[in-house]
Amino acid sequence: MAKLRTGYLVKRGAVFYACWTVAGKKFRQSTSTGDRREAEKELARIMEPFLVEDETKTLQTIKARIEAGKERASQLHEQRNPPTTIAQTWNIFAASTERPDSGPRTLADYEACFATFRKWMEHHHPTASSLRDVSPELAAEYATHLGKRKITASTFNKAINALALVFRTLATPAKLTGNPWVAIKRRKIVSQSHRELTIDELRKVCQLATGELSLLFALGIYTGLRLVDCCTLQWGEVDLRRNIIRRVPVKMARRDPKRALVVIPLHTVLSELLAQTPSAKRSGYVLPETAAAYTRHVTQVTNKIQAHFAACGITTTRTMEGRARAVVEVGFHSLRHTFVSLCREANAPLAVVEAIVGHTSPAMTRHYTHVSELAAARAVAALPPVLGNLKTSPPTLAITSETKAAYGLPPTPAFQLRTAVQHLEGMTAKTWATRRKTALNEIRAALAWIEGRIIHESSPETSQ
Numbered sequence: 001m002a003k004l005r006t007g008y009l010v011k012r013g014a015v016f017y018a019c020w021t022v023a024g025k026k027f028r029q030s031t032s033t034g035d036r037r038e039a040e041k042e043l044a045r046i047m048e049p050f051l052v053e054d055e056t057k058t059l060q061t062i063k064a065r066i067e068a069g070k071e072r073a074s075q076l077h078e079q080r081n082p083p084t085t086i087a088q089t090w091n092i093f094a095a096s097t098e099r100p101d102s103g104p105r106t107l108a109d110y111e112a113c114f115a116t117f118r119k120w121m122e123h124h125h126p127t128a129s130s131l132r133d134v135s136p137e138l139a140a141e142y143a144t145h146l147g148k149r150k151i152t153a154s155t156f157n158k159a160i161n162a163l164a165l166v167f168r169t170l171a172t173p174a175k176l177t178g179n180p181w182v183a184i185k186r187r188k189i190v191s192q193s194h195r196e197l198t199i200d201e202l203r204k205v206c207q208l209a210t211g212e213l214s215l216l217f218a219l220g221i222y223t224g225l226r227l228v229d230c231c232t233l234q235w236g237e238v239d240l241r242r243n244i245i246r247r248v249p250v251k252m253a254r255r256d257p258k259r260a261l262v263v264i265p266l267h268t269v270l271s272e273l274l275a276q277t278p279s280a281k282r283s284g285y286v287l288p289e290t291a292a293a294y295t296r297h298v299t300q301v302t303n304k305i306q307a308h309f310a311a312c313g314i315t316t317t318r319t320m321e322g323r324a325r326a327v328v329e330v331g332f333h334s335l336r337h338t339f340v341s342l343c344r345e346a347n348a349p350l351a352v353v354e355a356i357v358g359h360t361s362p363a364m365t366r367h368y369t370h371v372s373e374l375a376a377a378r379a380v381a382a383l384p385p386v387l388g389n390l391k392t393s394p395p396t397l398a399i400t401s402e403t404k405a406a407y408g409l410p411p412t413p414a415f416q417l418r419t420a421v422q423h424l425e426g427m428t429a430k431t432w433a434t435r436r437k438t439a440l441n442e443i444r445a446a447l448a449w450i451e452g453r454i455i456h457e458s459s460p461e462t463s464q
Contacts, residue, residue, distance in 0.1 A: 007047045009039050018043040020050070083130040084174035086121055090114050092170060099169045103250070105298065113162035117142060131167065131174040139163075139180035153187035160184050194334040196341045197314075202386040204312045212287045213308060215273055219286075220335030222267040222383060224343075224357040226251065227332040231294040231301060235282040243271055264356055265380045305332050342383050356380070417446050 007020035009031070016031045016039035031042035084092060090111060093099055102110065120142060121128060128134065146156055164181035171179070197205070206217050219230040228250045237247045245264040252260035266274070274286070285291040293300040309316050309330055316330040336357065343353045420442035427435045 007043055007050075009036070009043055016042075018046050020047060022050070083132050084170060085130050086118055086134075087129075089118075089131060089166065089170065089174075092173065093166050096169055100165070109158065110162045110165065113159045114166055116159070117163055120145060131170065132176060134167075134180050136178075136180040136183055139184055143184045157186045160186060194331055194337055195329050196338040197330065197334055199384055199386065201312070201314055202338065202384075205309065205314070206386050208312055209308060212290045213304065216287055216290055216305075217335065218270050218273050220332055221339060221386065222270040222380065223264045224336050224339035225249065225264070226336060227298075227301070227305075228294070230332075231287060231290050233286045234284060235286055238274060238282075238286065240266070240271065240275055262356065267380050267383055267385075269385045302332070339383070343380075346383070417443065420446075 007018055009016045010019050010028070011017070011034075014034040016033060016036065017028050018031055018039075019026065019028045021027070029046060031039040033039050033042065093114075094107070094111075121134075124141075125133075125138065128138065143156075143160060146159060151159075160181055164179060164184075167174075167176060167179045167181060170176070202221060206214065206221070209217050216230055219225060219233065220227070223230070223245060225233070225247065226249065229247060232250070233245070233247065238245055243266045245266060247262055247264070248260045249262060277286075290301060293304075306316055306328075314330055316328060318327060318329045340353055340357060343356070420439040424435065424439050
């Protein structure tokens with residue numbers, strides 16, 4: 001008798017019988033042959049249905065054991081690496097290398113948004129301790145809570161976007177399967193804009209300002225820089241010899257600092273104000289006290305600015321239909337709008353104004369030639385001297401002899417015009433593009449010089 005795991009053969013007389021046991025009961029069936037090889041084949045055929053059943057059960061057992069092993073491994077991993085709790089979240093996010101490279105003020109705003117959410121969770125859902133416990137339904141409940149607080153659409157969107165950013169950044173360490181804040185609908189923001197100030201308002205604001213506030217307003221009016229850039233401007237960025245400011249605006253610095261650089265010609269009024277600081281003290285911040293206050297908390301500076309506007313009789317806010325609170329209509333950013341408007345009123349090309357205030361794209365900036373510097377100087381020179389307490393000299397073009405020599409510019413507008421004529425007369429089919437461009441550069445440079453003189457001679461201060 002040859003016994004097999006899948007059954008066995010028993011010979012009775014001249015015939016082999018297939019035998020097997022199922023659930024303790026024995027079975028036997030004739031193979032109808034006395035040949036052992038043929039009998040083994042018949043045994044395999046008879047046992048095949050039982051083998052399939054056994055294999056299925058075996059695979060099911062193996063699968064169950066694998067799943068149990070995975071579950072056990074997952075439990076051990078959870079014990080050794082517990083999911084990120086809401087209480088731990090901010091510290092982990094702040095230290096994460098995956099989060100955006102945000103500035104201190106932006107990071108503080110994110111922290112405030114998350115702290116508000118954490119307190120709400122502790123009060124309304126104390127048992128939900130980890131980020132994984134924050135479901136889309138819970139996120140929607142919090143969004144409804146924010147809506148009841150009658151906050152602005154901008155504040156609402158900032159809060160939701162900040163939470164979405166935190167959850168997106170910590171998706172892997174917190175073992176999240178999705179971001180519950182993605183489905184929250186953002187609110188439509190009603191557009192609002194700071195209005196420009198009139199010349200009379202500018203004069204009053206500047207003439208009543210004292211100390212560093214006076215220079216701060218002058219920087220805003222004559223450079224178009226944002227408040228953060230005016231407050232943190234350093235002497236290393238001011239070139240009084242070349243009469244320019246070279247600055248990478250904070251808002252653009254994170255994109256590409258090399259291409260975000262703006263070069264702003266100094267208006268005569270601003271140049272004289274800056275020159276009042278002794279050369280020995282021209283290090284560090286141009287406005288050290290203002291920079292320190294701005295670094296501590298920006299509201300210290302903005303409140304002081306708004307109070308000054310109010311003291312000058314300027315209404316800084318206005319009510320809007322559907323808004324619970326009045327919106328700011330006049331602020332330091334109004335000076336930026338005013339700078340752009342005054343430049344445009346003086347017929348400065350839009351591309352030139354964009355280059356000065358930093359709105360232009362890097363691709364457009366790369367196409368500027370040295371005439372852009374002359375055109376920028378012309379645009380700034382056209383601004384009115386709103387500080388009447390200064391004895392201003394004729395508006396310059398902010399182009400020194402060194403700059404002219406570097407660019408090979410002719411010394412007089414008459415020579416520039418004659419050179420332009422020569423280029424135009426010498427144009428051919430092959431050289432027309434180059435000669436036309438050079439001629440236009442010469443003409444524009446000459447016009448900038450001439451119009452700068454006209455502006456000065458027609459100004460009220462000069463006529464007096």
